[in-house]
Amino acid sequence: MDAVTVPISGPGNREADWDRSGWLRALPAQDAATLLADVRRLVVVSPHPDDEVLGCAGLMQAALGHDIDVHVVSVTDGEACYTDQPLWPAARLRDARRRELADAMRLLGMDATHVTTLGLPDGAVAAHEADLAAHLAAHLVPGDLLMAPWTHDAHPDHDAAGRAALAAAASRGIAVLQYPVWAWHWLDPYAATPPWPAAARVPLCAASRSRKQQALEAFATQTGSVAGLACAPILPDHITARFRRPFEVVIG
Incomplete structure (x- = not known):
């Protein structure tokens, strides 16, 4: 997540409000098997x-x-999330978050062969949007389904990655769906x-929900389960509650 800008401020919506959301309840259900046909x-x-786990684990x-087959394109290493924390400089965060991603993928049944790490600068994906679109387009093939962040998620990196994905998918004639992350905030x-x-x-079974939660817990730097973090974590419990639902939402 990281490098957050307005309107992503304050505690955001409570999950209790989403539980009462009429329009969210009214979204049609689409089982994964049909979606992946x-x-x-x-x-x-x-x-x-962590965005891949939050959005579509x-x-x-x-x-x-x-x-x-599943392949994750990890655009940045999320190294800019704690710029005011001297014990967690960018280099340390970069290494930690790559390890966390590997752990999370393993918990979901994948390994390093399922991940491409691009290492673009956290907080500045928009400046590399064309390069990202070109990379994605070069690696997409017929039969792919591309999942990317919602282009209006309100985090600049999410929006830029989503736009790049849409451009790449259009250039290759590939189907694309989007997932919200910060929009729930x-x-x-x-x-x-x-x-x-x-x-x-998209409904999730109990086993899938459990594995998703375990994968999310692998991102200890984001939940605050690490030593030397003298500030609120990026993903406190009231935010992770939005991703413990018995369903995920896909757009498109």
Whole structure:
């Protein structure tokens, strides 16, 4: 997540508000098997280590369960999340978050062969958007389904990664879906209509939810479960609650 800008400020929405959201409840359900029909490979674009788990760990597990290859493109190393913490400089965070990503992928049933790490600068993906789009386009093949952050998630890296993914998918004729992460922080749960013209809830079974939670807990630097962090973590419990739901939302 990292390098957050307005409107991502303060505690954001409570999960209790999302529990009462009429438009969220009204989103149609779409089972993963139907969503993944005719897909040969699921390619997940993740702006920072943890976004792939937050946004679509359940869908990745479903793909693996249907013998569909899964590949994660980790755009940045998330090294800029604690710029005011002297015990957690960028180099240390970069190493830690790569290890955390490897641990999380292992918990979801994947290994290093399932991940490409690009190492673009955290907080500055927009400056490299064209390069990212070109990289994705060069590696997409027929039968891929591309998953990327919502282009209006309100985090600059998420928005830029989403735009790059859409451009790459369009250039290659590849299907693309988007996932929200920070949008749950600031969207109006009580709005009269959904913020997306097309979106669906993808149900998660109990085992998938459990593995997703274990994978999320692997990102100790983000949940605050590390020594020497003298500030609130990026992912306190009230934020991770948004990703313990029995479903994930896909847009498109």
